[in-house]
Each structure stands twice: as C-alpha cells, then as structure tokens.
Amino acid sequence: MLCGGTGCVSNKCLEVQQATEAELAKHDLQDEVSVVVTGCNGFCANGPVMVVQPDGIFYQKLTPEDVPELVSEHFLKGRPVTKLMYTPPEGDAPIPKLSEIGFFEKQRLIALSNRGLIDPEQIDAYIGRGGYDALSKVLTAMTPQQVIDEVKAAGLRGRGGAGFPTGLKWQFCRESMHTPKYVICNADEGDPGAFMDRSIIESDPHAVLEGMLIGARAVGASHGFIYVRDEYPLALKRIHLAIEQARDYGLLGEGILGSDFSFDVSVNRGAGAFVCGEETSLINSLEGTMPEPRIRPPFPAQSGYKGCPTNINNVETWANVPRIIARGSEWFSSIGTATSKGTKVFSIVGKLKNTGLVEVPMGITLREIVFDIGGGILDDKGFKAVQTGGPSGGCLPDSLLDTPIDYETLQAAGAIMGSGGLIVMDEETCMVEVARFFVAFTQDESCGKCPPCREGTKHMLDILTGISEGRGQEGDIELLEDMGRMIKDTAICGLGNTAPNPVLTTIRYFRHEYEAHIRDKKCPAKVCKALLKYSILPEPCIGCHACAKNCPVDAIIGEVKKPHEIIHDKCVKCGMCYEVCKFNAVERD
C-alpha cells in the first residue's frame, strides 16, 4: 500500500512505485506481491510512505534506492527493514507497525475509514470494503424520512465550519415543495494550511458520491454538483473517474439499482475565491455570476441554485453519511461530546514534528493533537499558540490546551471549528504578525459587497501593519477590538463575521505582545523587522570580517581582527550577519 496523495506524489512516490514493481518482477514476485497506490495516508511530512500488509509494517521517506533492499530483505526473506521505519523523536527504537505509531494511535477513522486501504481509482476496491451497501439499504429498506431521522439521531453537524445540524438542513430541503431539487458538495477548500477535503476526495471519492446519493434520495434531489477548486488536479481526476465508474455500474443515472431513484452528478471547477466556501456565494458562482453572498432568507433549502431548493454540504460531511447509514446512528452518536458527535478531520501543520492529516474523535484535547499525535514542537522549541479554523478562527494559547474540542468550546474560546485547519505556532512566532497575516488574507479575499468587510478589514490591516512597523499608538488595541466587534456584527456573511477573530483572539490571549509593540516598540518574538536592531558586541567579535563580506548593502565596517560595527542608517535588517557570525557577536534586539 503505497501512498499516492498529493504530498507523497510531490515527494516522488510514483518513482518508488515504478522501482518497486521493477524489483518485484526481477525476483519474479509480481504475482505474489501487489503494489497498490492509495489515497493520502495522512503522515504527509514523512512521505513517501508505504504500509506492507497484512502485517501493517510502516515504511517512510522512501526513495527508489531503498527499494532493492526492501524487496530482498522484507518480501523475500521476511525481515522488515528497520532503518526505513519510523522512529519517534523522543524514542530510540523504530516502531514497525503503523497502528503503534503515536501519530496514528489516537486517531479514529470514519470519514477517512478507507484511507490507505484502497486504490481510490478502483470502484471495486470501495465496494469490497462495504461501499454502496448504505445506498442499497437506503433504496430498499428505508423511506427518505427515515434516512433524515437517522442522520438527525446521529447528531451529525456540518463539517464545513459553522456546524449546522445536517439532518435538520436536509429536513428543510425535503419540505420545500418546489422541484427540481439539487444537492451540492462544497469542495472549495480555501483556508491556508487546510487540505482535508482534497485528501478525502483523493483517497475515497466514492464515499463522497455515496453520501451525495443518500442525501439526494433523502431530500428528493435529481442532480448534484461537486464544486472543486481547480488547484486540486488529482482530486478532480479521481472524482471524474469515480463518477464514470459509478455510471458504468448503474450507481448514477436513471433507475439506480433498479429503484425509481434517478440521480446524476456534474463537476464544477472553482477559480479559487475564498468567499465561494460560503454557500450562497458558491451557488452564485455555479450559476456563473459574481461570487458574493446572497441575503438570507430565503435559505438555499428554499431557493438555491436557479431558485430551486438546494442542499449544500461539505466534502467531509458527505463522506460521513454512508458510514452513519451503514453502522447506525447509535454507533455514531456514541463517539464525541454531548453537542458534537463523531469525529473531525484536521490538517495539522505549522511548527510540529509530525504534520499531516488526522481524524480524531470530537472531545479530544488540543494537547493530545499537538503533543501525542503531532509529536510536539519542531526542534523542541516552546509551544505558543494553535490557530483553529484558519483565517476565520482564533489563536488559542497553552492555557486552553486541555480544553476538549467541540463546536461550542471553540466558539466560547473565540475561535471556530472551521473546516479543520490547525496551525501550530512556536515561541518564535509573533502574534501581531499572525493576526496581520490572516487579516491580509481575508481583506484580499473579501468579495467587497458590504462596507464592513470591504473597508473595515482594510482599516484593521492598516492599523496592524502600523503596529508591526512601530507606528502603533496608545489606544490602538481598543480601536482594533471595537472595530472587530462592529465588523462581526454588521457584515453580511461568514467571511466578514469571522474575519476579525484572529485579531480579537490574539489580543485576548497575547495582549502583552501588542503592548510591547506599541509602547516599547519591541517585537518580543523578534519577527517584526522594523522593530529590530542589529548591533555587534565588541567583546566576542574577533574581526573575522564574515559579516561584512556577507552584508548585501555594505552596512558593516571594520578592519580585520578588530571589532566591527554596523551603520544603522544603511542596515536593511536582513539578518545575514546574525546568521553567519560564529562567535555570537551579533546581537538582535
């Protein structure tokens, strides 16, 4: 089982595949051992990764050069190759089995239950793992209302961000009398650092299709759209392939599985506007008009695509549906917290030892995700904050690491669940700069329909830029808080309503950093360039001249073997001298 997700493909897993197949043929093993290219395994930082079944031995960071030894030792002689296994940062012995690696141990797979186990380009592989059983159950043994009741009882909530109860959404759409009706799969994943939806489509496209089929049956829809951003070529290829195969098997089209239910799907490519993640903007985009939010009511369930009742859910939500129908609402609702059931897929990125894609039960703590699964902070630096929910979310400090994660706790902390991007920051991260980065993103991605989001975020960005460049004034923190609250209250859609969150949470939890920037004109994390000053300490400087040689603007003077000096008017604060000095003589303050 060789991972063929986007991360591993960029790490040249396809060359590893070729090498393995060639090597197997050389030993005449091609009929004994088959190489299956699967969807994303999740442990992206250590790719290309391979799992050898049936033992579940996990190999990582493979190159074509590793293959001959792997084949002759493991496949021929039955001796797993220790040096290609994963060794945890704190441990000394490699861990042979995938199931025993910390990154995987605490995960619970529902939406990703097929990941790494099937070839996503083969419908038979999906069916072999029980795929489309839920659809046949829905078509033969359940009424549409029973399907909705089951999803309601399961307590499934929208995985795209806001967490609206999925069953209730379906109910509204079912009760709309107008026909035709539509279902939409929102795969316009736009958060920086998030790749949950992409990976689900890449590793298990049929689960998304089956979820949509079940949802369409429940609400009474005859056509579906999958809105995928064009930056996801592999996801696009696999979903197209899955649709073709499903049509061939009579799982899409007229009279599905011999029933009276007809449904087909088309794929639309998004041009990469963040606002299209907002459902009414996405519908506008599907219709070919400017992507900007519509005023609700009417909600899409009453009047969506071309004025018809439309039910729109996110990729992960759809992928949960077949599993709920197959295993029952009681099983699903036994996982999670009182208000948030099931699991959540997170892409964990940033300053972590193990980055990648994980699916964890609701109610897990941030500490478990960051330290048990993520393996702790890169280079053993200190933890500072974790951003949940991408640019619409909030930065949470270490005091909240033990909070069980669900929709409500995150909201109470000033963040949101969002679609599942989790960005971990270490002690060298400047929180003012983090807030500035996210507001710059939302300002750039604002559609511009309403003044609070269009103009308000621009002013917030100006104020934040001023603070990070040493032009902050007393009262700016309060100004940002007031403006943030007003924007949240007055903007039309989720983009504007949440855009101030990164600013408000960084102020709430890291106010002292803002104060240091404004009052002392210092950046405690030493990130904001304008507030840094480089100088050479005469004591440790031996006059090696390395700094002067590397200075791009000739701002360092001094004779060889005598202490050097920086001309501050010329210095562009690039930090080159700081990097090259072997004697710790350059001070950054």
Place this chain on the structure above:
Amino acid sequence: MTTLTIDDREISVPAGSTLLQAAQELGIDIPTLCFSRHLKPYGGCRVCLVEASNARAPGKSRLVPACAYPVEEGLVVRTTSERVQKCRKFVIELLLQGSRESEELNAIARKCGVSTDEPPADNIAHYLAERAPKSGQTKCIKCGLCVRVCSEYIGMSATCFSGRGSGRTVKTPFDQVSPTCIGCGACAYLCPTKAIRIEAASE
C-alpha cells in the same frame, strides 16, 4: 397577512412583504442606500440594518437588512435601538472615509445622524476621520445600483463590478466604451453620490 411589531407598534402586512415596506406603512423612516424600489433587494450597504427578534427567542436579536428581510409572524423589530444606531453610524463612517468630498454622501450621512462638522465621538470615528490613509478617494461607494439597474431593469449589463475586497470598482468591460450601453442614463439617475456623469457624444 403577517402581524409583527415595529418600534412597539403592531402592524399586519401581506406575507412576503419586507420589513422596510412594513415600516413604511407605519410611517417609520429607515434610511437606505443601495435600495431602489425598482430593483431586487441587494442588502449590501448595511445602512438599513434593524434589530429583529422572533417570538421563539425574544432575548436573542440579530441585525438584518430591512430592505430584504421578509416579515415573520410575531417578529419584534427595533429600528432605532442603540445597537442599530451604532452600526448604522459605523457603516456610514466607513463609506465617508473613502469619499470625504462627496456632498451627496455627506448629505446622506447627515440624514442618518452622522455629522462631519462635529468632532468625532468615539475611537473608530476618530481614527477614520484623522488617521486613516486618505488615498484612493472616490465618489463611488460601490452600492451597485448602477450595475444592477443596467442588468435587471434595462437588461444590458453595460457595467459590472471588477476586482474584489477593497479593490472592487465599477467598470465597463475591459475599460472600453461599453458596446452594450444604450446611453439611457438609468445608472446616472440612480447613483446616490452622482459618481456617474452623462456626456453628449461628439460624433
């Protein structure tokens, strides 16, 4: 008919009416900017935001655009609450910041209770008036009336929005004289800040 309460006065209006229409029935004036009775409600400018709470959760209120929000049975609406006034003022100040010189916009602002003659009352107003960068001043406040009247009413789409976020502008296709413009002047007529001028073409 749907019965609701606006500023402590009860009224029954046909189902499907908007809050703005119901308020007008009562003679209550809600300021609007991007609204025109000839066009579909857009709800973009946020000037007509009012506070609404429904009978099921009387303690919970939200801000909704009066021009687009349909009446609901038992809805309680406040058009001049502190929250409404604060938000209206905020939106007007944001718009004024980008079009200080526009007499028309200043007049609209005065109508909404925002005066540019008095010193700014709070820190947001102070920032927008004194510190915010003054570059990029334009008469256009991006309310979209011109774009919408041309596509919805005239059926020509001679102008459109271009760009997004603070870079949003109203343009003709490819910045050229629009080939579909029939020179009807509807856009200039509806423009609340007189940012569109009609000139006689010299043949």
